[in-house]
Amino acid sequence: MTTFGATLAKHQLRLHREELVTVQLNLGRKCNQACRHCHVDAAPWRTEMMDSEVVDRVADWIQRHRPAVVDLTGGAPEIHPDFRRLVRISRSAGAMVIDRNNLTIIEEPGFDWLPEFLAAHQVEVIASLPCYQPENVSRQRGQGVFEKSISALKKLNAQGYGSRLVLNLVYNPVGATLPAPQAELENDYKAALLRDHGVRFNRLYTLTNQPIARFAEDLRRQGKEEEYLALLRESFNPTTVAGLMCRSTLSVNWLGELFDCDFNQMLGMQMGTGTVRRLWEISPSSVAGLPVATGEHCFACTAGHGSSCTGALRVE
Numbered sequence: 001m002t003t004f005g006a007t008l009a010k011h012q013l014r015l016h017r018e019e020l021v022t023v024q025l026n027l028g029r030k031c032n033q034a035c036r037h038c039h040v041d042a043a044p045w046r047t048e049m050m051d052s053e054v055v056d057r058v059a060d061w062i063q064r065h066r067p068a069v070v071d072l073t074g075g076a077p078e079i080h081p082d083f084r085r086l087v088r089i090s091r092s093a094g095a096m097v098i099d100r101n102n103l104t105i106i107e108e109p110g111f112d113w114l115p116e117f118l119a120a121h122q123v124e125v126i127a128s129l130p131c132y133q134p135e136n137v138s139r140q141r142g143q144g145v146f147e148k149s150i151s152a153l154k155k156l157n158a159q160g161y162g163s164r165l166v167l168n169l170v171y172n173p174v175g176a177t178l179p180a181p182q183a184e185l186e187n188d189y190k191a192a193l194l195r196d197h198g199v200r201f202n203r204l205y206t207l208t209n210q211p212i213a214r215f216a217e218d219l220r221r222q223g224k225e226e227e228y229l230a231l232l233r234e235s236f237n238p239t240t241v242a243g244l245m246c247r248s249t250l251s252v253n254w255l256g257e258l259f260d261c262d263f264n265q266m267l268g269m270q271m272g273t274g275t276v277r278r279l280w281e282i283s284p285s286s287v288a289g290l291p292v293a294t295g296e297h298c299f300a301c302t303a304g305h306g307s308s309c310t311g312a313l314r315v316e
Helices: 003-010 052-065 083-092 114-120 134-141 145-158 182-197 213-222 225-234 238-243 262-267 296-300
Strands: 022-026 069-073 096-101 124-128 167-171 203-206 249-252
Touching (some): 003 296, 114 145, 124 145, 145 167, 145 182, 213 225, 262 296
Parallel strands (some): 022 249, 069 096, 167 203
16 A cells, blocks of 8 residues: 555545546647646657547547536647647537646747637636746746746737636646645735736636656755655645545546546556556446545645645635
């Protein structure tokens, strides 16, 4: 049993899948950025992308099973040539669609269509902005990223995002620390972005950095990996377990394989018993009740106020 599993047992907790709500599709690892905290290890030079056959099978599954939410991620999911097709099919199947957008993709040549397209299909945008201070964004994501992000946010605002359409931002701590309380930080973000740039958004999601992939490598270079892992373990909050995204989300990789969450996907931890399963081989009801595959990285989602794809699990 892993330390995380033992911790759950100590608190008489079990982690099993419940009713499926969200299908999160990782369309590939190609991205226009290479961020220091990226748990996907995405970058411009990555070549893994969902091919047309897998897209066809995924699209057919969405039309047959009509999930409540289709969550498109990457890399930069908008780079995928079938991004628009998947949005249209998902919306026609009645799903709410989420685009996990890094903002700077909107400023890339050939992607000026994005704000209008997203608005036309009422896609919820969850956008990465790790800080409202330019110097901190530069440390995580590179020089010039903050300025491009603000420009992109203004274009989304012009299409109605942050008012009639949902625009949520994502915050990650710069270093080996837990996020500040979400509500408090959201107020700071809203005040600073409106005052300094005239930008509006709906909610701020605070995410704890996962000790995997590029962020883990950065921790090892600084000699802080064990210190960070200890912080996560010591900050375990049993009240967060009931709200973990792995209970109601299926994570699908670029090959169509299934995982309990995006983080397990990056670690190659297959869903349930560890047998490779693909989306088109299952129905939503067939995965309910399966145990969730866990590891030491799960302490990141259960530390402090908790962390999920929709931010903190315990907001005070």
